[in-house]
Amino acid sequence: MSTESTESPDKNRATAAAILPLVGGPDNVTSIAHCMTRLRISLRDRSLVQDEALKALPAVLGVVEDDTYQIVLGPGAVARVTPQFEALVEEGRSAAPPAAAHPVTAAELAAQGAALKEAQKARNATPFKLMLRRIANIFVPLIPALIGCGIIAGLGGLLTNLDRLPSVVPALTAIASGFMSLIAVFVGHNTAKEFGGTPILGGAVAAIIVFPGVAKITAFGTELRPGQGGVLGALAAALLAVYVEKRCRRLVPEALDVLVTPTLTVLIAGLVTLFGLMFLAGEASAAIGTFADRLLSTGGAFAGLVLGGLFLPLVMLGLHQALIPIHTTLIEQSGHTVLLPILAMAGAGQVGAAIAVHCRLPRNGSLRATIKSALPAGFLGVGEPLIYGVSLPLGRPFVTACVGGAAGGAFVGLFNQLGIAFGSTAIGPSGWALFPLLDGSSNLGVTVAIYAGGLLTGYLVGFAATYFFGFTRQMLADLNTDPDPDGPDPVTGPPKEPALA
Secondary structure: OHHHHHHHHHHHHHHHHHHHHHOOOHHHEEEEEEOOOEEEEEEOOHHHOOHHHHHHOOOOOEEEEOOOEEEEOOOOHHHHHHHHHHHHHHHHHHHOOOOOOOOOOHHHHHHHHHHHHHHHHHHOOOHHHHHHHHHHHHHHHHHHHHHHHHHHHHHHHHHHHHOOOOOOHHHHHHHHHHHHHOHHHHHHHHHHHHOOOOHHHHHHHHHHHHOHHHHHOEEOOEEOOOOOOHHHHHHHHHHHHHHHHHHHHHHOOHHHHHHHHHHHHHHHHHHHHHHHHHHHHHHHHHHHHHHHHHHHHHHHHHHHHHHHHHHHHHHHHOHHHHHHHHHHHHHHHHOOEOOHHHHOHHHHHHHHHHHHHHHHOOOOHHHHHHHHHHHHHHHOOOOHHHHHHHHHHHOHHHHHHHHHHHHHHHHHHHHHHOOOOEEEOOOOOOHHHHHHHEEEOOOHHHHHHHHHHHHHHHHHHHHHHHHHHOOOHHHHHHHOOOOOOOOOOOOOOOOOOOOOO
16 A cells, blocks of 8 residues: 555656646646646647557547547546646756746637636536536526516516506516516426426426415415415426426326326425425525625625625636526516626626736737727627636736726615615626616616616726736736747747746
8 A cells, every 4th residue: 555655656757747648748838727637738849749649648538629638647647647737747848947938818818718718617517517507407498588677677677667658567567577477487498397397297397486475375373375485496396297297207107107197296296395395495596686785785895895805706617607596586586687787797897807908918910910809799798708818827917816806896886885776687788788678766866877887897896907017027918918929939949838827
């Protein structure tokens, strides 16, 4: 046992040492990560890799080329070889003679961002996060309907405030409200589909929640209300239906399955829903609404600062998906979610940071072109191109973008604390795309002005924080140069990786 433990590090280091020259040496490696079975590296020059020689190594099970160059080492081995490989790369760079400064191109930053995204994806593959992802898969298909109905509801509210087209407003209200009145059914359908049950049975059980006749039923000493428990109750009811259905499929004879299984599924899950889940889910939904209102009415600016500042890291960790059922519950209860306008400030900080990077690196045409092409999407709330193509690979600008998001969130949160509460009637859009979905207790003009002020605050603080604190001197020296169209100098060899943090 002791012999194996002393030889293992040498064996892993030998494997890493054999791989390194075959991928072009330490200066050809721009990023390193690993998942369960693969060593994933980003390369400066793909042509330097010796594929066949790599495949011939005893420890290498194969190679895969995707967003990153992936060397298959197998479970267990990859976790031991990767640290040795990282150490050898660092040692090789430290021992190498000073090389000519190499400007970072947008393609290199994109490759590094892709590697970071892939590594984060691998780290997010925990049972808890996979469960959150499955729950998100239930609600994401509902977003187009939420957006469409939300905009129609906003149009109806605008016409009401302007006292225009009074005969059309009831029609718009019916169109906008129809989907929301039955959203529990769609949630039940999607839940059963996601977890391996029969979708229509999940929808049938969830439909009990919105049936008007439940008002005649008493549970826990109180009369039930149609819709009580909402999407959370529908989610729980459909999960129970899936469990009952799967048990029945195993136990019921095949000849009787088509009759018995659907009947028992709807009956058992329906009774539990009526005499337990509706009440419990209703209490949970009410608690979520009360907590959200109190959080912003009392916490205000501080709550907004925390939510706006931490949302980008939540996205990186995959935990933002836990917010989707919360948003949907708030929309179902009050017609809008007060959290989304605050969380949208994270995107504003990202845009401000990207503009600052553009200004600080006037000579890096490649990176500036990437920022120009990604900014329109960023203004509309689609931040992934800027995150993975610019700020995250650079390191510091990602942090300063979070600072901008925190400032914008604090701005919006402060007005919630002052009594001007508002939210979004749908989930999905962000940035400027959220303007048509804003709804609140105050005048629409005031609501729009506050949200716009939050975005502007996020832009300005994200820009200022990145401009003054987003770069070290070494980063500026490495990044603020024109890409060399002729490739690396034949004398100095492959370029060194610049300092990005």
